[in-house]
Amino acid sequence: MRPSPLSRIVSRSLLLRLVVPGVVLLSLMAAAMISMQWLTMERDNARLAITLAGYVSSYLDNAFQSLETFVQRTGTDGRPVRPETLADLLAVSPAMRRLVWIEADGKVALCVPSGLQGSIFPLEFDSRHTTRSRLMLSRPHPSPIDGRLSVTIGVPAGNGAILAGELDLAGLARHLVQVAPLAEGRLLACDAYGNLIVHPEARLVAEQGNIGDTPLFAAAKAGKHHVVYWSGGRFWLGTVGQVGESGWLVLPTVPVSVLVAPVLYAALVLFVFMAGAFVLASVQLRRELRRRVEEPLARFAASLPHGRDEAGGSSAFAELSVFEGAFDEMTRELVKNERLFRVSFEQAAVGMAHVSPQGEWLLVNDRLCELTGCSRRELLGHSLIDVLVPADLAAVTARIHETLAGRLETFTREGRCVRPDGASIQVNLTVSLVRDETGEPDYFVFVVEDVTERRRAEEALRQSLEDKELLLREVHHRVKNNLQVISSLFFLQAEVTDNAEARTVLLESRARVASMALVHEGLYRTGDFGRIDVADYVSRLASQLEASLGRRGGVRCRLGLAPVHLSIEQAAPLGLALNELITNAIKHAYAPGEGGEVHVGVGLTDGTMTITVRDMGRGLPDDFSIEGTQSLGMQLIANLTRQLRGSIRAENQGGAVFTLTFPV
Incomplete structure (x- = not known):
């Protein structure tokens, strides 16, 4: 029976041990x-469901709220409601089909x-899903106006009457699909x-x-919150979002195949790559084994004597010759x-050495x-004491122990190396221990890298950074001073102007410039040139406006500020x-001479x-509308809100309330 070639045996072993x-x-x-992809998609879809449910709830x-506002203003004094009033409410409520x-x-x-x-x-x-102040018909139904799907909601009045409205659900569905388009998934929403x-x-809707x-x-x-099910x-x-007290549900669903397909594709590509690499390595290995092992052994065996012993086996001389060749x-x-x-070792770009456990140099290269600054003869036989600074030597010795x-x-440890001429250089030491066959310490491998120039460059860079920070601080300080000068010029011009309207415009412009100056003053005071403390800024701005406008009529500012920081790009328009907003509240919320409070809140x-x-x-x-108001202040607020990529809402809740929201 002919034995298998060595290359084939090795290939089989690799197949079992590697593949x-x-x-x-x-x-x-x-x-x-x-599993990771699945958990991520579950979490993302759950967040999407909650977000969409919040949108439906809103x-x-x-x-x-539109019905409640109407009921609070109309129909509670005993007088009949006029059709024109309901028609006006329907005109400003595009989501309503009928009232x-x-x-x-x-x-x-x-x-x-x-x-x-x-x-x-x-x-x-x-x-089931009704409160005393809000009524609802759970089951959607086609509107008799145009057949579009709607749901009836209602708000009771104080005299027992009810204001009901048919809420358009087709528009809600269209908005949901636009907010969260699912490429291969489905977006469902239903009532309780x-x-x-x-x-x-x-058609189903x-x-x-x-x-x-x-x-x-x-x-x-x-x-x-989520479930896997079979359908179609x-x-x-599928993930679930609960819509407040209405009991409605928002149900985004995604095919499982869409979730796992990217991972399977990546695994398939990796498998093909591994298979190709193994085939290539196997072919190369067999070729090298044949060239380096099989063919030399075949030539060596052909050169050996072909004597046979009496038992018909190979001679002892031939076996010894094989062992001698292998040796x-x-x-x-x-x-x-x-x-x-x-x-x-000798041509390494860094210093290398073998050091005994007692700290003596055993082997060094030219770079070390x-x-x-010492020759090999001067280093060999000596210890680390002759090279390292005593303070650094103590730390290195402790790590060696x-x-x-x-x-x-x-x-790894940084230290200073002392040369015979008294000069010292900064070096980075990397030390590794090599043990013998019994596990006992044999010697240390020292790698010594000169980092003197690197440390000088780092120190120069640090000094340059400090100089630039000082320059930037001075820039903000001068910008703040220049803005204060402009503010003072507006004030002086207002003092000598007889036109009351012009004086008002100048003082308002002065307040706006002062608000921008506060931003640069905050950056200058804190030393953080990338962001500003909003709480500190709002507190100083409110104090400034209260001092200039509020105390004349007894108006005070009350603050509720969370610790938030903003970049200067957002802080300037926000200021x-x-x-x-604060100036408008102080000047117009109360009658002349009347005292009051203006509450300012900041949250994230x-x-x-x-x-x-x-x-x-x-x-x-x-009929108040920020966009429809022609005053410069309201137009400025609208433009600044768009600059912040946010939104602002104005409403009456025991007084005027302005709510500005934007992403940070």
Whole structure:
């Protein structure tokens, strides 16, 4: 029987020892990647569901607030509600399809558009998801106006009447799809009983489809945040978002195949790469084994005597010759390796040495001799004491003792090396311990790198940075001074101007310039040129405006400030906007000579900053709109809000309330 070639045996061994563990490792990596991808998508989809549910809740809340505001202003004094009033409310509520005023006996008094006057209101509000102040019909239904899907909500008045409105759900569905487009997923929304509000198939929504018997709805009602279920020949990952008190559900769903496909593709590419690499390595290895082992052995065996012993086996001389040839080959490899080590050691770009556990130099290279300024003869046989500064020597010796005790394998330490001429250089020491076959310490390998020039460069860079910081501080200080000079010029010009309107404009411009000067003053005082402390800035701005405007009429500022920092790019427009809002509240919220308070609040939640300016004064006109106001201050506030990529809302809540939100 002919024996297998050595290259084939080695290839089989590699197949068992490398490929099989590689495949197992690849499978484990793919499983781990799929698990991580799965957890990430579950978390992201859950956040998306919560975000969309918050959007739906806000949509409903805005609709209820418009009805509540109308009821608070109309219909509580006993006088009948006029159709024109309902028509005006419907005109400013684009989400409403129809408004109905229902008397306490259930009879429809007014309906805009008309169609139900004098009849009994045909629907009953749901008792399960209803509060005393907000009523709702859970099941969506087609609007008789245009057939679009809608839901009826209502707000009771003080005399027992109800103001009901048909809320457009088709617009809500369109907005949800625009806010969160899912490429291969589906976005569903339903009421508390499973009646569809949003579905990719518009037909199901139009036919008032119900998903109450689906696994996704059952999981949502059971309080689960996500579930995997089978539908339409595919597995889906569904997440759940609860819409406030209404009981509605927002259900984003994504195919499981979409989640795991990227990981499977990556694993497949890695497997193909590994297979190709193994095939290439196997071919190269077999070629080298054949050239270096099989062919020399074949030639060597052909040169041996072909004598046979009496038993018919190979002669002892032939076996000895094979062992002798193998020993000679090993000797040549050892000499080659030793030569390679010598070349690498001697020609290294850093200083290298072998040091005994007692601290004596055993072997050094030329670069180390150059660094220390000593010859090999001067170094060999001496110790570290002759080279290192005593303070650094103590620290290195302590680390060496820890390494000998087995607590460290290698360590790095910076120190100073003293040359015979008295000069010292900064060096970086990397020390590793080499142990013998019994595990006892044999010698240390020292790698010594000259870092003197690097440290000088770092020191020069640090000094340059300090100089630039000083220059930047001076720039902010001078900008602040120049802005204060401009503010003083506005004030002086206002003092000598007889025109009252011009004086007011100059003083307002002075306040705006002063608000910008406060930004640069904050940067100069704190020394942090990249951001500004909003709480400190608002406190100083409010004190400044209170001192210049508020004390004449007894108006005070009350602050509720969270510790928030902003970049100068956002701090400057925010300061101007706050200046306008606080100034407007101090000047216009209360009658001349009347005292009061202006509350200023600053908060940060999930990367969104909220600024609130509230007063307890006369409030805003009914038709007030920031965008529609022609005053320079309101136009400036609107433009600054767009610059901050935020939004501002004005409303009456016991006085005027301005709420500015923007991302940070």
